[in-house]
Amino acid sequence: MAAQSDNSTEKNSExxxxxxxxxxxxxxxxxxxxxxxxxxxxxxxxxxxGIDANAKPLEKISMKAxxxxxxxxxxxxxxxxxxxxxxxxxxxxxAADEIHIHFPWGSxxxxxxxxxxxxxxxxxxxxAPECLVEIVIGIDEERDKSEIERLELPQxxxxxxxxxxIPKYQAAGFEIIDKGILLPADWSKLxxxxxxxxxxxxxxxxxxxxxxxx
Numbered sequence: 001m002a003a004q005s006d007n008s009t010e011k012n013s014e015x016x017x018x019x020x021x022x023x024x025x026x027x028x029x030x031x032x033x034x035x036x037x038x039x040x041x042x043x044x045x046x047x048x049x050g051i052d053a054n055a056k057p058l059e060k061i062s063m064k065a066x067x068x069x070x071x072x073x074x075x076x077x078x079x080x081x082x083x084x085x086x087x088x089x090x091x092x093x094x095a096a097d098e099i100h101i102h103f104p105w106g107s108x109x110x111x112x113x114x115x116x117x118x119x120x121x122x123x124x125x126x127x128a129p130e131c132l133v134e135i136v137i138g139i140d141e142e143r144d145k146s147e148i149e150r151l152e153l154p155q156x157x158x159x160x161x162x163x164x165x166i167p168k169y170q171a172a173g174f175e176i177i178d179k180g181i182l183l184p185a186d187w188s189k190l191x192x193x194x195x196x197x198x199x200x201x202x203x204x205x206x207x208x209x210x211x212x213x214x
Contacts, residue, residue: 022046023097026126028085029108032057035100040078047077049092053108055082085111086118092126099123099133110151113137115168124173127213133174135211136182140204156207166209174211182206 022045027036030050040048052058058080083089085108104112111119112135123133139156141148154160166176184204 023128024049024095025098025100026051026092026096027100027102028052028088028123029101029104030058030080032060033080035102036078036080037075040075044077048079049096050078050080051083051085051088052080053082053084055080058082086116086122088122088126094126094128096126096131097128099127099131100136101134102136103138104135105147106151109137109147110153113153113156113165115165115172117168117172120169120172120174124213127173129213131213132177133211133213135209136206137208138204138206142203156205161207161209169209169211170214173214175214176209177212178208178210180208182208 024047025036025039026049027039028051030036030052033050036048036050040046050058081089101108101112110116127133137156139148139153147153154164161179169176184206
């Protein structure tokens, strides 16, 4: 499921996550919340919202973030929400200046790879003007074979990206501004637990797509 790219490795590595603005940052499929917490710690002028359908992995980091004292790990610019991507809270309508979806799995992976209309409409609904949407997908055809078959995932070829997936995002109100392949050495830049766990998988192909709300 490797995606081909005309971009150089240097360009890919430099561009990932560099399309960053101020304001509200939403991380969908946030998992254990590592990306949200560490990003909020490093960028106190931004407000981070981590969203996941499964609240269990978020319990520990949520308690830490809501502590009153910063010395105890408390952060005033973090919020965690339990919600599915197709049913994002109405309170977020037109609020997000950035949306991140890093290493999605299960139904979330299926939704972003297939470009499901209801999911893309839900994403577009929470976008502020010119919101940037970064999607990072990592697939190992051998290790993930059963999941690929279960979800009936398409092969993420250049042809599929250019002629099927990207047009679906464009129809939902997003313009593609960058795409490429991320090398294993650069995965840690994402500051997610999944990126750290997957670094040993040399056969895993990681692609990124960056859209802007039009």
